[in-house]
Amino acid sequence: MKLGDLTELAARNLREAMLRNSLTTLGIAVGVASLVAMLSLGVGLQELASSRLTHSGLFDAVIVMSKSTMRGFGGPQQNEAADAAPARRLDDPARKELSALPNVVEVYPEVRFPTEIVFDGKPFSTTAAGIPESARADGAYDGMKGNFFSAPDAPEAILQIEFAKQLSDNTDSLVGKELSLRYAERQALPPDETAKPSTRATNKDASADEDEGAGFSVVTREKKLKIVGIVETEPAAGFGGFGRGRLLIPLAIAQTLKIAQPTDMREMLRGSSGKVSYDSLTVRVKNPAAVQSVEDSIKKMGFGTFSILDATKNLRLVFIVFDSLLGIFGSLALTVASLGIINTLVMAILERRREIGILKALGAADRDVRRLFFAEAGAMGLFGGIAGVVLGWAIGRALNFATNVYLKRQGLPPIDLSSVPLWLVGSAIGFSFFVSLIAGMYPASRAAKLDPVEALRYE
Amino acid sequence: MSEPTGTHAIRTEHVTRIYQMGESQVPAVNGVSITVDAGEFVALLGSSGSGKSTLLNLLAGLDRPTSGAIYAHGKNLAEMSSGELAHHRSHTVGMVFQAFNLLPRMTLEENVELPLRLAEVERAERPARVREAVDRVRLTARLSHRPTELSGGEQQRASLARALVNRPTILLADEPTGNLDSHTGDAIMDLLTEINRTLGMTIVMVTHDRVRAERYAGRIITMGDGKLISDGVRV
Numbered sequence: 016m017k018l019g020d021l022t023e024l025a026a027r028n029l030r031e032a033m034l035r036n037s038l039t040t041l042g043i044a045v046g047v048a049s050l051v052a053m054l055s056l057g058v059g060l061q062e063l064a065s066s067r068l069t070h071s072g073l074f075d076a077v078i079v080m081s082k083s084t085m086r087g088f089g090g091p092q093q094n095e096a097a098d099a100a101p102a103r104r105l106d107d108p109a110r111k112e113l114s115a116l117p118n119v120v121e122v123y124p125e126v127r128f129p130t131e132i133v134f135d136g137k138p139f140s141t142t143a144a145g146i147p148e149s150a151r152a153d154g155a156y157d158g159m160k161g162n163f164f165s166a167p168d169a170p171e172a173i174l175q176i177e178f179a180k181q182l183s184d185n186t187d188s189l190v191g192k193e194l195s196l197r198y199a200e201r202q203a204l205p206p207d208e209t210a211k212p213s214t215r216a217t218n219k220d221a222s223a224d225e226d227e228g229a230g231f232s233v234v235t236r237e238k239k240l241k242i243v244g245i246v247e248t249e250p251a252a253g254f255g256g257f258g259r260g261r262l263l264i265p266l267a268i269a270q271t272l273k274i275a276q277p278t279d280m281r282e283m284l285r286g287s288s289g290k291v292s293y294d295s296l297t298v299r300v301k302n303p304a305a306v307q308s309v310e311d312s313i314k315k316m317g318f319g320t321f322s323i324l325d326a327t328k329n330l331r332l333v334f335i336v337f338d339s340l341l342g343i344f345g346s347l348a349l350t351v352a353s354l355g356i357i358n359t360l361v362m363a364i365l366e367r368r369r370e371i372g373i374l375k376a377l378g379a380a381d382r383d384v385r386r387l388f389f390a391e392a393g394a395m396g397l398f399g400g401i402a403g404v405v406l407g408w409a410i411g412r413a414l415n416f417a418t419n420v421y422l423k424r425q426g427l428p429p430i431d432l433s434s435v436p437l438w439l440v441g442s443a444i445g446f447s448f449f450v451s452l453i454a455g456m457y458p459a460s461r462a463a464k465l466d467p468v469e470a471l472r473y474e
Numbered sequence: 475m476s477e478p479t480g481t482h483a484i485r486t487e488h489v490t491r492i493y494q495m496g497e498s499q500v501p502a503v504n505g506v507s508i509t510v511d512a513g514e515f516v517a518l519l520g521s522s523g524s525g526k527s528t529l530l531n532l533l534a535g536l537d538r539p540t541s542g543a544i545y546a547h548g549k550n551l552a553e554m555s556s557g558e559l560a561h562h563r564s565h566t567v568g569m570v571f572q573a574f575n576l577l578p579r580m581t582l583e584e585n586v587e588l589p590l591r592l593a594e595v596e597r598a599e600r601p602a603r604v605r606e607a608v609d610r611v612r613l614t615a616r617l618s619h620r621p622t623e624l625s626g627g628e629q630q631r632a633s634l635a636r637a638l639v640n641r642p643t644i645l646l647a648d649e650p651t652g653n654l655d656s657h658t659g660d661a662i663m664d665l666l667t668e669i670n671r672t673l674g675m676t677i678v679m680v681t682h683d684r685v686r687a688e689r690y691a692g693r694i695i696t697m698g699d700g701k702l703i704s705d706g707v708r709v
Binding site for chain 2: 016017019020024027031369370372373374375376378379380381382383467468471
């Protein structure tokens, strides 16, 4: 029998016992829905975690340091190739070279310093961090109170929520107010004074050209900043999140402040030439998948690198196990539903015994009868799968809605808890179809083997 | 094994069909050898349990003999695979049953079309073939009716149209008038005779009605207890 005729006959048979077949299909739909709901939760959580971690700046960033600096840290994650390359200074030409690497979005220095601020006449100690303008677009500041910096060099500040709580019980009221940032500015000395010993030092600061070849003094400064926003965490924690910034200012501002860094003294003692150099640079990569290749390229350039790539791999493994467990639980319902298919089709054989006999008498081969029952099982699986995906998606949305209502009451930003990607839609329908065919094997085989003479005698 | 194709439409050689009934074996057909020539109208006559319907099922390829050989146009059904038997049922023979055996949820047209679907006849060709078969049994006006909307005689004519639609060479009828009144039964028998004469189709009809057999069939084969009792050409 041709496929078109087979489909028509199967559809006709399914319509004949509409109620029973609909209930069986509904059983499959519920099974698929539980599978889809479980997996969509797993996928949603994975995407949520990946998104948060990506936005944290940990997984798409490579920290680049001069090898001499890394030796100070105990030399993390250096391979043999990197060891073989000569140590290079992390200066502006190197920064340009890094920016030109494939998959590199931007390269910026790490500016993070301990400071004191004055707010409402009271002093507060904290850590400040410079935030690049690119951070605005990566979604990390979604849901923050207030706004991101109005301009790359705006004298503005964003507070981390815990720090904001120290400043005021009513954190919302802080937005729009002003604070004073106290910091230690590295100030250039005239060249003739550098020859003098004692309190002067030979400066080779990262950002001050006028310091070139000169020593420096440290002067206390103060800068007024307007609070424009409050964020839950510092999204771009940079160096593995250590010493997270609680007061965030535009990176351009942070660089112009010429803040004295603890490494300034070390650089001076090393007797470097006085050219611009950086303690470390953060290389932001297009996506976490490109981190490894970028890291390899940087190592070949003669720099030390640090990233949390391995942690990403482990995270992926954890989610694969998690998804598998959810999938197994979800499949249990589908297994029960497949028993419903077997039951329905076995009942259909009993009811249609005579019809099967007639079909065989008219020339139907065993194969035709088997395919007819397979087609009926497959159709139930297909429609059950489609309905199940819709139902599973709806369950996921309902869970999402309920979660976000709860989060809103807690004053937290909304999240996307469940996700039904296209691959899940296709796999769920395919799996349902496949399971239904497996379930249809026994009834189909039984129907095909019916003795036509016996079947024709059946009343 | 096959035999040379001659004028024989059907030939059986010592055909035996034994059923296992618990511990005992019951021979429903026991060593029957007959020959039916192409274009013959043969009546298989016998009382209930004589084995005539079992023999008809064997000729149709619905059942397999325990021993012996059955040749249809020279091909031995006993040696055919399940698929080949299905092809035989679809293309070589057409069957008419006492209980009509129409599918109740299909219209007359759909019932008649069913063998064409099973024989994988092209969709475009089917309406004409259905029309031809239905015209032959004079049921054109009832094409869209379901079996429950037809009389017994009409149902049997529909069943006959379904048997003819694949243009078989042999028509096997199992008590075709058994469920009909005398007048309607005669009309069906007239139709069978007409088909036999106009199409030259070989007809083997099982019946226990000696009067009808003698009136319509060209030859009567009588069976009893599974054995061949007599085989005579009616003059």
